[in-house]
Amino acid sequence: MRRTTALRTALPAFLLLGTWATASTQPATAAGSPAPSTEVPASASLLSAMQHDFGLTKSQAEARLAAEKTATAVERKAKRAAGSSYGGSWFDADSGKLTVAVTRGADTDAVRATGATVRLVKHSARQLDAAKARIDALSAPTGVSNWYVDTKANKVVVDVVTAHRNDNDVRTFLARARKAGPVTVQQTTKTPRTLAAGTVGGDPYYTGNVRCSIGFSVYGGFVSAGHCDQHTGAVYGWDNSYIGSFQGSSFPDNDYSWVNVGSGWWTVPVVLGWGTVSDQLVRGSAEAPVGASICRSGSTSHWHCGTVLAKNETVNYSQGAVHEMTKTNVCAEPGDSGGSFISGDQAQGVTSGGWGDCASGGETWYQPINEILNRYGLTLHTA
Known part of the structure; x- marks a missing residue:
């Protein structure tokens, strides 16, 4: 599956590493850039994958992508219109609309004028984020899985592993967390783990005795997950040839890294579709x-799609907490760490970890791409 399209002839697999003289226009900066309004929402193969994963017809998949693109633009305008009353927002696939939560005193007419549906809530996003930040400052025991702001519930949700719900350190943590603000506790049987793997065949990059997946090309290299950095320096491609070395990484607290590219390798603005969809x-x-x-692309489980479930979530791995993550119901497996999360043709983030697998399903978190670009002053390589 390494060379299934003309674009990828003689190129390393997974995420292509190459620069195409005819494929670059203006680079996207860390601030992000919306897709041009003249672009087709998605390729035929991506629409086919959405039909399979979401149970949609082709026209329904096209309509959903168009509605999501509109919602992305509306979200920015509605947030400005709501000001300090902004309580968060979410896209509803059934209605095709963006809902924006606001507290009392908001100019609801101005928010509705952006095209958003308005819901009145008690707590602003700023208040919820502040409560979550206070929880972030606590030391979490391993019996606490993760916590995040649930904009629909207008609360901070703390997930506790059922088997540890009565542990003294868990009870102490929850008592302190409830003092931080509006908190609700949920039970889960799942414990998050990172998704690195021992060296195996496939389409990976290797560092030390770990196999991970490339996220996105940036000018001068690529970005991936921080926990993939084994501090051995050198990074090798799918063919075991030298690519470059880690130039920066952070884990835990964050989960991101970037690798410089040289020695005959180069970068292209492409995410591998693994034959499920076109690159x-x-x-x-x-x-x-x-x-x-x-959708997510990774060197173990390849291409899978799902839905964005939550943002700014803190995930408590055994190695420590990682902050500002986005949760999805896209499956992933060991070796997928660092791989690409993409929505339409817009880069979203690099795979961090999750629970479950692609046979039975699960949830996966990613570190948002714009945070990584801003942190290291990188520029996303775009078509």
């Missing part, structure tokens, strides 16, 4: 709203 061009990094469709 996808990357045209920007406009952030998709909660509820939007999203």
Whole structure:
């Protein structure tokens, strides 16, 4: 599956590493850029994948992508219109509309004028984020899985592993968390793990004794997950040839890294479709709203799609907490770490970890791409 299209002839697999003289226009910056309004929402193969994963007809898939693109633009305008009363927002696939939560005192007419549906809530996004930040400052035991702001519930949700719900350290953590603000506790049987793997065949990059997946090409290299950095320096491609070395990484607290590219390797603005869909061009990094469709490419489980479930979530791995992650119901497996999350043709983030697998399903978190670009002053390579 490494060379299934003309674009990928003689190129390393997974995420293509190459620069195409005819494929680059203006680069996308860390601030992100929306897809040009003249672009077709998606390729025929991507629409086919959405039909399979979401149970949609072709016209329904096209309509959903168009509605999500509109919602992404509406979200920015509605947030400005709501001001300090902004309580979060989410996309509803059934109605095709973006819902924006606001507190009392908001100019609801101005928010509706952007095209959003309005819901009145008690707590602003700023208040919820502040409560979550206070929880982030606590030391979480392993019996606490993750926590995040649930904009629909207008609360901070803390997930606790059922088997540990009565542990003294868990009870102590929850008592402190409830003092931070509006908190609700849920139980889960799943424990998040990172998705690196030992060295195996496939379409990976290797570092130390770990196999991970390339995220997105940036000018001068590529971005991936921080936990993939084994601090051995050198990074090798699918053919075991030298690519470059880690130039920066952070894990835990964050989960991102970037690798410089040289020694005959180069970068292209492409995400590998693994034969499920055609390889996808990357045209920007406009952030998709909660509820939007999203797809992931990784060197183990290849191409899978799902939905954005939550943003700014803190995930408590055994190695420590990682902040500001986005949760999806897209499956992933060991070796997929660092791989690409993409919505339409817009880069979203790099795979961090999750629970479950692609046989039984699960949830996966990613570190948002714009945070990584801003952190290291990188520029996304776009078509």
